Amino acid sequence: MMKRIYNFNAGPAMLPLEVLQEVQSELLDLQGSGMSILEMSHRAPIYEKINAEAEADIKELLGLGDDYCVLFMGGGASLQFSMVPMNFLGAGQTAAYAVTSNFSDKAVKEAEKVGKVVIPFSSKAEKYDRVPQPGEIRLPENCAYLHITANNTIEGTEYSVYPETGAVPLIADMSSDILSKPIPAEKFSLIYAGVQKNIGPAGAVAVIARKKFIEGRSKALHSMLNYETHLDNGSLYNTPPAFAVYIVGKVAKWLKAQGGLVMMEQRNAAKAKIVYDVIDMYPDFFRGFAKTGSRSLMNVTFGLPTEALEKRFAVEAEELGMGGLKGHRSVGGLRASIYNAMPLAGCEKLAEFMEAFYKIHK
Structure with a gap:
């Protein structure tokens, strides 16, 4: 059976499943050429x-x-x-x-x-x-x-x-x-x-x-x-x-x-809001890195009270099918990259996990 995770890596990053499936179907013979x-x-x-x-x-x-x-x-x-x-x-x-x-x-x-x-x-x-x-x-x-x-x-x-x-x-x-x-x-x-x-x-x-x-x-x-x-x-x-x-x-x-860039902006803003709302709800636990007026819709960065909790968060999230949440080595903390291909369900699952993690470790 195919196993697909919610890939929050910053890059190389998640691609649309429909695109990957189309590439797969053409990989051995592109447009009848007999070649890949x-x-x-x-x-x-x-x-x-x-x-x-x-x-x-x-x-x-x-x-x-x-x-x-x-x-x-x-x-x-x-x-x-x-x-x-x-x-x-x-x-x-x-x-x-x-x-x-x-x-x-x-x-x-x-x-x-x-x-x-x-x-x-x-x-x-x-x-x-x-x-x-x-x-x-x-x-x-x-x-x-x-x-x-x-x-x-x-x-x-x-x-x-x-x-x-x-x-x-x-x-x-x-x-x-x-x-x-x-x-x-x-x-x-x-x-x-x-x-x-x-x-x-x-x-x-x-x-x-x-x-x-x-x-x-x-x-x-x-x-x-x-x-x-x-x-x-x-x-x-x-x-x-x-x-x-x-x-x-x-x-x-x-x-x-999908409707072009206007529709993508609406989707991306909705996805980012789901995650930022949890950060804003528990600011003493989820410590957002970026100033509010400069927040990215693509890369949500935050830290937890201790480095040990951050490591545990990333490990437990991966066990639940959410990969790539460890922050960049120069900044540390955690990072969710939610590019165009990340579905809304991925951000919803991450937000649910964040709330559950907070309740256990607050």
Whole structure:
């Protein structure tokens, strides 16, 4: 018998069961080709169509037109930490980074190897418990771009309102909340997202960008590190992470079938409320990490009165079919990642367990 748990891991994370079943049915013979997607050339017409449809569906979900592109690349978000400044931080310019997490701090370290960086906002002193509120960020003169981390997976914080940057390009790492809610995508010059948290398996990063922003890159850049190379070749300059892109394409179609991003935001907000309500009901026991106004709909982070209780909570939850609740090693505590594929029933089961655990150990 098949055994499926409620997978609360932060990434690689839960995928829609319908998508996995469809992938399973096609794994040995994709569309009558006699081959698996794992064996197929990226130059094959079947794969070229998969790639093109994935791009088109993501743009449709975000409400973007032909002036934007979606590129599928390797290296994950960590490679983007380097590619962004290499492509867009010119001589005599300054890059601005809002530092709200361990990951945005890593992005700063890579950008500093390329050029001048300023940090107009940081919550590091408060252990990254919030994101900036409107008006808190002041950009420097001759600013090349502002970089933000839209959702902070480790700490459980998320932007609900994005900064206003005027003519300064806005760039975002959306690895853990991509396609989880409607966003004003046209505000961004470039968005990148490792797909393994919310829309796919490990192995690919999606880069969503205004074409004019990408065009005209320096010819001195190494070809694979130049966004224009990937734009000019439709993500097929080299062999792409084909299996990951194939699944991202199926998840995009699944999101459309669910009613799009408006419906997903409603579901995600309802799921998060179920868990946060328990935290708020017993604040001396379940100690929420994020400030209330910065709470993530994707990653709910909290601690218990002792580390021993936290370990016991994670073990007992796993015995009940709820895995991946241990917090990140840099923060500790507990974390429930409730991405698009997590059903409402999973959050309800977690909340019931939290209440039962509280009654025993309060």
